[in-house]
Amino acid sequence: MALANRSAAPLEPWKDPAAQPFLRIEGITKTFGKLYACDDISLDVYRGEFFALLGGSGSGKSTLLRILAGLETPDRGRVLIDGVDVTALPPYQRPVNMMFQSYALFPHMSVAQNIAFGLKQDGMGAGEIKDRVQQMLELVQMPQLGARKPAQLSGGQRQRVALARALAKQPKLLLLDEPLGALDKRLRERTQFELVNIQERVGTTFVMVTHDQEEAMTMSSRIAVMDAGRIVQVSTPAALYEYPSTRFVAEFIGGINLFEGRVLSSDAATRTARIACDAVDGGALLARHADPLPEGTAVSVAVRPEKIDVHESRPQADNVAVGKVRDIAYLGDVSVYHVETESGAVIRVQETHVERSSEPHYDWGETLWLSWPASGAVVLAT
Amino acid sequence: MSSVPNGGWSQLWAEVVRNLFGWFRAVGTEFRTRRGRFVVTMLPMLWLLLFFAVPFLIVLKISFAEAVFGQSPPYTPLIEHAADGATSLRLHAGSYALLLQDPLYVAAYLKSLLFAGVSTLCCLLLGYPIAYGIARARPTWRMLLLVLVILPFWTSSLLRTYAMIGMLKANGVLTGALAAIGLIEPGTAILHTDLAVYIGIVYNYLPFMILPLTATLMRLDFGLLEAAADLGAKPWQAFLRVTLPLSMPGIIAGALLVFIPAVGEFVIPDILGGPDALTIGRVLWTEFFTNRDWPLAAAVAVAMLLLLVIPTLLFEYVENRRERREAQA
Amino acid sequence: MSRRNWGLWAAMAAGYALLYVPIVSMIVYSFSASRMATVWAGFSTRWYISLFSNEQIMQALARSLTIAAVAASCATVLGTACGLALSRFGRFPGRGLLSLMNSAPMVMPDVMLGLSSLLLFVTLQQALGWPERGMSTIMIAHITLTTCYVTVVVRSRMAALDDSLEEAAMDLGARPWRVFWLITLPLIAPALLAGWLLAFTLSLDDLVIASFTSGPGASTLPMLIYSKVKLGVTPEINALATLIVTVVAIGVVVAGVVMHRREAA
Numbered sequence: 001m002a003l004a005n006r007s008a009a010p011l012e013p014w015k016d017p018a019a020q021p022f023l024r025i026e027g028i029t030k031t032f033g034k035l036y037a038c039d040d041i042s043l044d045v046y047r048g049e050f051f052a053l054l055g056g057s058g059s060g061k062s063t064l065l066r067i068l069a070g071l072e073t074p075d076r077g078r079v080l081i082d083g084v085d086v087t088a089l090p091p092y093q094r095p096v097n098m099m100f101q102s103y104a105l106f107p108h109m110s111v112a113q114n115i116a117f118g119l120k121q122d123g124m125g126a127g128e129i130k131d132r133v134q135q136m137l138e139l140v141q142m143p144q145l146g147a148r149k150p151a152q153l154s155g156g157q158r159q160r161v162a163l164a165r166a167l168a169k170q171p172k173l174l175l176l177d178e179p180l181g182a183l184d185k186r187l188r189e190r191t192q193f194e195l196v197n198i199q200e201r202v203g204t205t206f207v208m209v210t211h212d213q214e215e216a217m218t219m220s221s222r223i224a225v226m227d228a229g230r231i232v233q234v235s236t237p238a239a240l241y242e243y244p245s246t247r248f249v250a251e252f253i254g255g256i257n258l259f260e261g262r263v264l265s266s267d268a269a270t271r272t273a274r275i276a277c278d279a280v281d282g283g284a285l286l287a288r289h290a291d292p293l294p295e296g297t298a299v300s301v302a303v304r305p306e307k308i309d310v311h312e313s314r315p316q317a318d319n320v321a322v323g324k325v326r327d328i329a330y331l332g333d334v335s336v337y338h339v340e341t342e343s344g345a346v347i348r349v350q351e352t353h354v355e356r357s358s359e360p361h362y363d364w365g366e367t368l369w370l371s372w373p374a375s376g377a378v379v380l381a382t
Numbered sequence: 383m384s385s386v387p388n389g390g391w392s393q394l395w396a397e398v399v400r401n402l403f404g405w406f407r408a409v410g411t412e413f414r415t416r417r418g419r420f421v422v423t424m425l426p427m428l429w430l431l432l433f434f435a436v437p438f439l440i441v442l443k444i445s446f447a448e449a450v451f452g453q454s455p456p457y458t459p460l461i462e463h464a465a466d467g468a469t470s471l472r473l474h475a476g477s478y479a480l481l482l483q484d485p486l487y488v489a490a491y492l493k494s495l496l497f498a499g500v501s502t503l504c505c506l507l508l509g510y511p512i513a514y515g516i517a518r519a520r521p522t523w524r525m526l527l528l529v530l531v532i533l534p535f536w537t538s539s540l541l542r543t544y545a546m547i548g549m550l551k552a553n554g555v556l557t558g559a560l561a562a563i564g565l566i567e568p569g570t571a572i573l574h575t576d577l578a579v580y581i582g583i584v585y586n587y588l589p590f591m592i593l594p595l596t597a598t599l600m601r602l603d604f605g606l607l608e609a610a611a612d613l614g615a616k617p618w619q620a621f622l623r624v625t626l627p628l629s630m631p632g633i634i635a636g637a638l639l640v641f642i643p644a645v646g647e648f649v650i651p652d653i654l655g656g657p658d659a660l661t662i663g664r665v666l667w668t669e670f671f672t673n674r675d676w677p678l679a680a681a682v683a684v685a686m687l688l689l690l691v692i693p694t695l696l697f698e699y700v701e702n703r704r705e706r707r708e709a710q711a
Numbered sequence: 712m713s714r715r716n717w718g719l720w721a722a723m724a725a726g727y728a729l730l731y732v733p734i735v736s737m738i739v740y741s742f743s744a745s746r747m748a749t750v751w752a753g754f755s756t757r758w759y760i761s762l763f764s765n766e767q768i769m770q771a772l773a774r775s776l777t778i779a780a781v782a783a784s785c786a787t788v789l790g791t792a793c794g795l796a797l798s799r800f801g802r803f804p805g806r807g808l809l810s811l812m813n814s815a816p817m818v819m820p821d822v823m824l825g826l827s828s829l830l831l832f833v834t835l836q837q838a839l840g841w842p843e844r845g846m847s848t849i850m851i852a853h854i855t856l857t858t859c860y861v862t863v864v865v866r867s868r869m870a871a872l873d874d875s876l877e878e879a880a881m882d883l884g885a886r887p888w889r890v891f892w893l894i895t896l897p898l899i900a901p902a903l904l905a906g907w908l909l910a911f912t913l914s915l916d917d918l919v920i921a922s923f924t925s926g927p928g929a930s931t932l933p934m935l936i937y938s939k940v941k942l943g944v945t946p947e948i949n950a951l952a953t954l955i956v957t958v959v960a961i962g963v964v965v966a967g968v969v970m971h972r973r974e975a976a
Contacts (some may be wrong), residue, residue, distance in 0.1 A: 071878050091881045104879035108897050117893075118883030169884070405804055418798055418887050426793040426858065427790075427805060430929060432814040433855040437827035440834050508729070511722035529963060534730050536908075536959045538916045540933045541952040544940055545733035550742065552750045555736045585729060646820020648919055653940060663822045671827065683826050690819070705870075 003133040012236075013046040014222065018082075022047035022205055023068075023173060025158075028077035030063055037063040038074065039229035045222075050199050050206045052216040054252075055226035060207045065175050068207065069098045082172055092121070097171040103162040105150040111137075111161050112146035118169045134162040139198060156187050156282045157342045163195075167202060173334040180215055189356040192218050213253045217241070224250050241304075247380055250302040255336070257308075257347050259285060259301045272374050275301055279345035281320040300380045305336070307376035308349045310368055317371035321347060323365045339368055405667070438687070445680035448474040455674050468490040477681035487682070491689065494661040497576075498644035501583035502591075505640050506633065508584065509591035512585035513632075514625075516592075528596065535589045543653055550578050550654065555579025564699065569678075582650040587643075593634040631704050638697040642690055659699055662686055734956060741949035751906060757951040765947060768935060775915055775932040778846055782853035783910035789854065790861025790906055795891070797862070798869040799877070813859045822942075825923030828852040844926030852924045853917065857910035864909060868902035869895075901970075908962075 005252045013019040021044035030038040038060045038108065053061040066072040068079060070091035077114065078087045084092050097118070105114050112133050119129045137143045140160035150158055166174055180188045196219050199206050210216050216223045217237040223247070224234045233245045242249035246260065257275045263282055266273040273293050274284040287301050314320065323341035334350045337360075341347065348371060351361055362368060447457040458474070481487045515528045534542060549556040552571035561568040572578050602625065610620040648663035655661075662682065670679040739963040744755035749875070762768060793813055799807070816824060832848050835841065842848050896903075918933040925931065939945050 053772070069878075069882055071882070092884045092886055096882070098879070098882045100875050102873060102875050102881055104873065106880070106894060107875060117885070121884035121889070174771070280747040300769070389712070419796070419803070419949050423796040423800065423803060423805065424797070426789045427812075429789055430809070430855065430858070433828065433831065433851060434812055434816065439811070439934065441827045446832055496809060508722075508726050511719055512726040515863040527975050529967060531821060533960065533963055534734060536912050536963065537734065537956045538933065540916060540918050540936055541737075541778045541948070541955065544936070544948060545737040545952065549733050549843070550826050557734070580786055585733070588726070588730065614785070640793040642818040643820050646822050648820075648822050649937075653937075659968075662822060666822045666826065669917075676830075679826060680830065683823050686820070687890060694815055694818055697818055698811055702810070702812060 013049075013071060014044070019046060019087055019119070021045060022049075022082055023207070024078075024080040025068075026072045026078045028067060028079065030060075030067060030072060030074045035210045036060075036229045038067070041077070041229070041231055043062070043224060043231060045205060045207060047205055048203055049221045050196065050219055051208065052220035052223045053209045053226055054208065054211070054213060054216040054223050055209055056252075058228070059226040060229040061211075061226050063229075065098075065177055065207065066207045069096055069175055070094050070172070071098075072349075074340070091177065095171075095172040097166040097169055098175040098177065099162050099166040102149075103158045103182075105161055105165075108151055109149075110146065111142075111148050111150070111153070114150070114340055115162060115165045115168050118165065122169065129375065132168060136168050139167070139201070140164045155182055156191070159183065159191070159262060163198070167190040167198075168206065171204065172203075174204050174206050176206060178210055180207060180210075180212070188215075193302055195219060213325065217253070225252060229267075244302065244379060244380065247300055247302075250300075250380060255348055255350075257303045257305065259345070261299065261301070261302070263293045263295050263297045263299060265295060268292065273379065277301070278349070279321055279341045281322070285377065286318040286374040287379050287381040288375050293379065295366065296319045297381075300378060302378045302380055303376060305350045308347070308370050308372045310337075310349055310351060310370060312369065313372045314369050319372050319377070321345075321368070321370045322348065323368065325362050325364050325368060328360050328362070328364065330344040330360055335362075337362060337368070339370060383568055393438050432509050432614070437451045441586075441680045441683050441687075444677055445477055446473045446475065446686050447677045447680075448476065449675045449677050451674060465571065472676070477675075477678045478685075480678065481681055481685055484685060485660075486660070487685075490660045490662045491685075493659070494645045494647075494663065497579055497583060497647070497661060498641050501644055502589065502641045503579055504580065504584045504621070504639050505591040506605040506637060509588055509636065510633075513592050513595035513599055516596050531589050531596075533564055539586050540649065543586065543650055544579070546582050546585060546654055547573060550581065573654060574658055576655065578654040579651050582654040583644050583647060586650060587640045590639045594639060595629065595632040598629050598635075602628055631700060634700050635697070638693055638700070641698070642693050645690060646686060720743040734952075737949050738953045741946065741953040743946070743954045758946045759954075762947045762950045762954075763902070768932070768947065771930050771932040771935040773913065773930065778850050778853060778921075778931065779911045779914035782850050782857060782914045783907045785850075785854045786857040786910040787903055787907045789935065790910070791865050791903060793862040794865025794869055796897075798866050799874065809824040812861050816856055816859045817863070821919035822923075824856055825920040828855065828867070828920065829923040844924065846925075848926065849885065849921050849931065852920050853910075853914040854915070856920060857913050859908050860913060861906035862913070863901075864902050865899065868899045872898055874893045893955050926946065 022043040023043075025041055025043040025045075028038050028041045029036070038147045041060070041064060049185050055061045063072060064106055067074050070086070070089060070093075074087065078085065081095060086096075105111075106117065109117070115136050116129045119132060124132070133146065134143070134262060137146055138229055140163055142157060142160055142164075145153070145157065145161075150161065153161065156180065159182070163179075180191055193326060195206075195286055208216075210221065217240075219236065222234060222236055225232045225240065225326075227248055233240060233249045235243070240255070241251065243255065250256045250258070259275070259279060261276040264274040264276050266289070271288055272288055273289050275287060276283065277285045285301050293299065309315070309317075314322070321339075321341055323339040323345075326340040327338040327344065329336040334349045334352050336348060338349045339349060348369060349368075355362075444457055447459070450456055450458055461556065467651045512527075513576065516524055516531070521525055548554055550572040551557065552569050552573070553561075554571070554573070557570065557572055560566045564600075572581070604630070606624050607620050610624050611617075615623070619684075645661075646663045646666075647661060648667050650663055650665070651659045651661045664677050666686070669675050669682060741758060742756065744753050744757065745751040793809065796803070796811070797810060800806075802897055828848075828851070829844075832842055832844060832851075836843070855945075876898070877890050881887070881895045885893065916933065917931075918937055919936055921931045922937075925934065936948055936951075939948060
């Protein structure tokens with residue numbers, strides 16, 4: 001996470017029971033014919049957050065964003081911004097502005113005129129408009145390009161103009177629809193940090209929609225993972241990664257290993273359970289769990305690849321597995337190995353290249369020993 | 383809406399009424415919530431309803447009237463008010479009877495269909511290569527070629543048909559050239575024959591075939607042809623099995639755009655055709671202007687409308703399908 | 712084209728020849744001194760002079776131009792409204808009807824539209840005492856005919872227009888009318904012009920509908936040409952046709968150059 005210095009604002013308002021949510025979404029449902037684009041969605045976003053709606057295509061995230069903007073009306077439910085019910089308000093009456101995925105810059109107007117458009121609709125004076133436009137151009141670091149037309153700008157420049165235009169009216173809520181989708185990788189990384197810095201400076205609440213989990217993890221204070229019109233989990237990026245609540249979330253974010261089995265026994269004192277699994281030594285996984293687990297429950301155990309240690313001989317640990325290297329992916333900074341155990345399970349592990357070498361550390365067919373502690377796994381309901 | 387329910391006709395009527403109420407309620411809601419849009423849609427809607435849809439009802443009404451010569455308007459009213467205050471509906475189906483009995487009218491219909499059908503086919507055969515060539519041309523050439531197709535369309539079609547007279551009369555430009563080659567006797571005229579009508583219709587309607595075809599062909603991914611060639615298809619096979627089926631929407635649109643108006647053509651058969659080139663359009667004109675038999679002309683129009691309803695709905699359906707497909711792409 | 716496809720070239724050349732030979736021959740013979748329209752008897756411009764001094768033709772021309780200008784302008788307004796409604800308003804009650812009423816005039820034979828329009832006017836006149844058949848009735852009928860063509864042009868332009876532009880404008884605080892005026896209209900302006908020209912041409916060229924719906928003393932140019940043609944070929948018509956073709960050709964060339972200039976900028 002681009003941990004910008006958030007000393008100004010309280011770090012985690014969602015943990016404070018007295019804090020009032022700035023944006024409240026209550027029971028929003030939207031159907032297109034028989035399809036439920038949004039199915040009874042409720043969400044609280046706090047002032048000053050950089051909030052991400054993360055999901056694949058068809059998850060309903062874009063529809064929800066458009067409902068917040070006022071471009072779609074929900075079939076049921078309410079949207080409250082700063083305590084005011086805006087559900088029935090058309091987009092031109094809401095204190096919300098949106099940065100569109102295609103940027104939607106008006107081609108027949110210059111950059112300055114684009115940025116000034118919203119201000120003109122509010123009836124701002126000409127002198128004031130000029131000052132504000134200049135201010136915005138400086139915010140996005142494009143002070144000289146006011147007279148250009150959008151067709152004369154590069155993709156990255158157009159994106160900044162779109163952002164400047166959306167922020168010009170100093171909205172209470174800024175919506176971003178896949179803001180980095182059209183940029184190439186290097187530009188994307190740089191822009192991620194810039195966006196977070198701008199949000200810090202301006203202090204506006206941002207709600208972003210993205211399908212790229214890296215983007216969401218890097219930029220946001222909290223993420224809502226969506227699937228098939230519903231919200232699956234809302235947490236900070238770290239909590240989402242280390243404590244996914246369902247299989248879907250675990251698989252959606254980052255690489256994951258999943259073992260399925262039934263609970264053999266569970267120790268309430270140490271909060272450790274033994275789960276039947278023939279991929280590991282001793283036939284049982286040892287995993288920490290939060291909620292009580294009755295015996296016989298079918299569960300999935302999720303282990304992140306980087307939590308697994310690789311050894312060349314049998315180690316001593318809570319969970320030990322052995323297998324042969326089946327696939328190798330060389331990524332420059334790390335190598336990812338797929339290790340196949342005798343039981344047929346394929347475990348994904350990775351090793352950082354701490355030494356310079358032209359080849360990955362281990363070879364195909366090599367036998368490797370894998371281990372991880374009980375605290376390295378998360379138990380999920382199937 | 384379901385098909386006719388088990389409860390029979392009374393239940394069907396209840397459905398219809400319920401749907402109608404729902405429709406009116408929807409209109410009311412529309413008016414209240416989106417007033418601006420309502421005005422925008424009502425403006426053309428009302429105009430077209432009044433000046434396009436309603437006239438057809440009037441044509442229907444008058445087709446059931448009896449011709450009365452000498453008075454204005456020259457037909458009997460639909461609702462009669464007798465001296466004793468009783469009103470009655472006067473429906474006179476004589477015009478329709480005449481249409482069916484007199485072989486002249488049926489022959490005229492068939493002739494119109496023949497003219498329109500053959501001309502549509504010729505337009506397709508002539509227009510397809512042009513459309514194909516335009517679609518495959520380089521962008522700079524393409525604009526020029528398209529403009530050259532549209533340019534005659536911007537000039538008066540009446541004048542172009544008139545120009546055809548000069549081409550097709552005895553010792554005209556075309557006839558003279560054909561005579562010089564020896565294809566026909568010098569001094570014969572193509573003018574005032576059926577052939578002249580065919581040539582005239584094709585000449586006038588060719589742009590209407592070329593434009594939709596070009597639009598469809600331009601959307602064709604010519605990479606498909608390359609893929610076909612890569613898989614071993616000869617050029618004519620690739621054409622028959624890839625290009626032709628994919629250009630079908632354009633062919634249908636162009637064919638309907640030529641066929642339907644051509645059926646009712648009046649000017650071309652009148653100017654270029656002989657007395658035996660009697661099309662239904664000429665019949666309507668003659669009945670109206672020469673014979674002053676308005677009810678009969680109206681009946682001819684109603685019959686023509688019935689003839690063309692199916693192709694018109696087909697055209698609407700094809701256009702909607704094309705639009706929906708393009709919206710998804 | 713990359714391949715020298717002789718068959719295609721030949722077919723295209725034949726097609727273009729068919730389109731242009733009659734027009735070219737008409738232009739050529741307009742300069743012929745002979746009264747026989749297809750006999751060349753030396754270069755002469757007498758038919759042009761005779762054309763301009765022909766009161767009847769000039770009046771009919773003026774009348775046709777007026778009708779066409781008014782009808783085209785009204786049709787553009789109605790057609791834009793239709794095009795906007797059908798492409799941007801989603802499903803609304805009556806959409807199917809509007810769409811059908813927009814497709815039908817395009818494919819319907821002129822004689823039907825003419826007859827039905829006239830019968831409407833007659834009925835209205837009986838009931839309300841208005842309208843008198845003349846230029847106004849021709850205008851109304853022409854507006855009804857040409858609106859659907861404008862709708863087609865506007866709709867296709869609107870389909871190509873990114874609707875997120877209009878959404879962005881609304882999001883920035885512009886009410887729907889201002890969105891149309893400030894964003895949509897400037898961007899579809901070329902299409903509106905094309906639609907106007909299309910409607911103008913169709914109106915100017917129409918013979919059948921004008922014949923049905925006009926009144927005494929309100930002859931349009933096509934009606935006049937038609938009656939003259941029935942009587943016999945007059946070379947003034949050649950001259951008139953040449954003039955029309957030239958004006959149109961110049962207009963199209965100018966439009967092409969302007970558009971090319973715009974795109975290059």
